[in-house]
Amino acid sequence: MIDRYDLISIAFYVIFLLGVGITYARRSKSTSDYFRAGGIMPWWVTGASVWMAGFSAWSFTGAAGKMFQTGAYSILLFYSILVPLLILLAFTCYRFRRMQVITPFEAVRLRFGPGTQVFFTWARLPFILIFGGVTLNAVAVFMAAVLGAETPIVILVLGASVTILAMLGGSFGVVASDFVQMFLVVTVTVLVAVLALNQADIGGIRGMLEQAPSAHRDWGEFSRPQFIALWFVALMVTKLFEENSIDKSAKFLMARSDRDARLTLLIPMIGMIVAPLIWLIPPTVAAIRHDGDIGGIMENLKFPEEGAFVLTASEVLPTGMLGLLLCGIFAATMTSMDAGLNQGAGIFVRNFFLPVMHPNCPERQLLVVSKLATGVFGAIMVSCAFLWETMREMALFDLLTQVAISLGLPMSIPLFLGLFRRKTAPWAGWSTVVVGLCASYVVRFWLTPEMFAFLPGMEGPFLPEEVTTFRIFSSVFIVCGLCTMWFFATGWFYDEKDESYMKRLDDFFGRLKTPVVSPSGSGLKEERAISVSIGRLCLIYGLFVASLVWIPNPMTGRLCFLACGGVMILVGAIVCFSYRSRHRSE
Incomplete structure (x- = not known):
């Protein structure tokens, strides 16, 4: 499936990443530079980074496997983010930028106090590393099958590459590589889709739709409409809280102004509308050609359908381009992983090491500690990837969805509501998470669809997909309902006599009302230098x-x-x- 020409592309990609890390290593003069790119990034840079962080190799493996089986059904997962992004655009993104902090959890300290900050530090940090391990495992399984290599070796090599880039380049290296890699992912995947549709036995879009398996056209074969509708609404509610919570503000803290924070969403919104339609084509073509024999072709995969995208790519791409596709798929994963490492190190250094272990630590020493923390967390993430490979028994599509809801949702709810609701108790944040985790545990292990068989449309027996979606939407609705009620109920204990708490609230909500304008002077000069360097990186990779x-x-x-x-x-x-030219004109 892969030849020596593909290996040349992969080798250049690895060298390019190392070069990006080295190039931007000297630009980080402080932890503000290292964790949020100094807060001077233009919207087109942060926008590319936000979109790239919004998907990973899962889009080409787990989601592709679901598309192979069910067609456009899995596109609902991607489209569930559109309404949350509109809310982020209208109400939240500029508030993120106005918080004027280096890491998101410093804003948690301002809003809820040091105790809640410590709680979220140690609750969120493991989640970042676990989720990073899951995504690393996804791309490693995929690439190992294509390369004919052992999965543990691929996990180790890819994990080391991501860690080195994040450790050396910091946030500057992360956003710069994101921008270049966005065009690599887009151009190669568009080519795969176009070439797949142009095959004589497919006959374009119309031919593909006519030949697609019946399950692609009739979702009733695997789930009832009410289950699908509730699942979609649950996904949308989950994304609403996740995308608008304080801990997702890292990319917006990099934006140079309120205006750039809003424009940042232009790229991810367009991308999330168009890209899933393109990603749907290769798995559908694979389903037409290999519906009954994909297990024999992708026998190295535990779930063969997860290789549907790369199978079609290997059949239609010219010699040497499959390596570029693999680099693009790895790029998608690397974006979320290196951003996670950068955020994880920021959480530890700025929210535990600095306030608890070494309050008077010099900035230069703090920067060294930040890089060391990134390296350590990279090693932990790789270990998590090894663990997932030995443990997972379900397809990646369902695994990632359930992990995100069970662990991520309870932590996102108070960090979203806290941006808008002032009158809550200081302990509202951490206590809401505890309530949500308990509810999530009960729903996951005690609630079954059979309990609701008396309701219209809920009669058994239940198909496997209906059981899976029931677990998701029941968890979301119950967890969100209980957490929201609890968070607002803590307002009964809102005490204006607590002077320290009132001072923090005044500071936090005062910042949210203060606009941030574009940088000038040295900040503007630095922004231009970085932008030109990103343009040069595009030129270098494009020439290759x-x-x-x-x-x-x-x-x-x-x-x-x-x-x-x-x-x-x-x-x-x-x-x-x-x-x-802008520099010369001024």
Whole structure:
């Protein structure tokens, strides 16, 4: 499936990542630079980073496996984020930027106090590392099957690459690599979709829709409409709290102004509308061609359907381009993982090491501790990936969804509501999480769909997909309901005589009312320098991709390399020219 030309692309990609880390290592002069890029990033940089962090290799493995089985059904998961993003645009993103903190959990300290900050530090940090391990496992399983390598070795190599980039480059390296990798992912996956549709036995979009398995057209084969509707609403509610909670503010803290914080959402909103429609095509084509024999073809995978995307890609891409696709898939995973490592290190250093262990730590020493913490957390994340590989028994699509709801949702609810509701007790944050975790445990292990068989449309027997979706939407509705009621009920204990608490609240909500404007002077100069360097990275990678026209391929295949490389070269040239010309005009 993979040849020596693909290995050249993969080798260059690894070297490129190391180069990005080294390039931006010197730009971090403080923890503000290391964890939030100094708060000077323009919207097109933060927007690319937000979108890339919104998906991972799971989109090409777990989600592709679900698309192989059920068609557009899994697109509902991607589209469930659209309404939450609109709310983020209208009410939340600029509040994130106005918090004027280095890490999100410093804002938690302002809003709820040091005790709640410590609680969330040690509750959120393991979740970041566990989820990072799950995503690393996803891409490693995928790539090991394609490369014919052992999964543990792939986990180790990929985990080390991510850790080195995050440790050396900090947030500057993270956002710069995100921007370049976004165009790699987009161009290659679009090519896979176009080439797949142009196959003679597929016959374009119309032919694909006509030939798709019946389950792709009739979702009733695996779930009743009411289960699907409740599942979609539950996903939307989950994303509402997650995307708008304080702990998801890291990317917006990098934005240079209120305006840039809002414009940041332009790229992820467009991406989340268009990209899933493109990602749907290769698994559907695989379902048409290999519905009954994919297990024999992707026999190295525990769940063979998770290889549907790469199977189609291997059949339609020109020689040497499958390696670029693998790099793009890894890039999608790396974005969420290195951002997670950066955020995890920030949580530990700024919210535990500095206030508890070494309150008077010099900034230079704090920066060294931050890099060391990133390295240690990278090792822990790799260990979690090994653990998931030995333990997981369900498909990645369902695994990630259940992990996010069971662990992430209870922590997100108070961190969202706390942005808008002032009159709560100081202990409202951590106590709401405890209530949510208890409710999640009870629902997961005690509640079954059979308990509601007396309701119209809930009669048994239940299909496997209905049992899975029931666990999800029942958890979401019960956890959200109980947590929200509890959070507001703590307002009965709101005490205006608590002077220290009132002072923190005044500071926090005062910041939310104070606009942030674009930087000037040295901040503007630094922003331009970084923007030009990102443009140069696009040029470098684009020139490499375009140079692969020498690989023996038909003319169509050679044009594919020119198209992918040309897009990246054009973007890099526009960025460099725009910022240089602006500098000369001023």
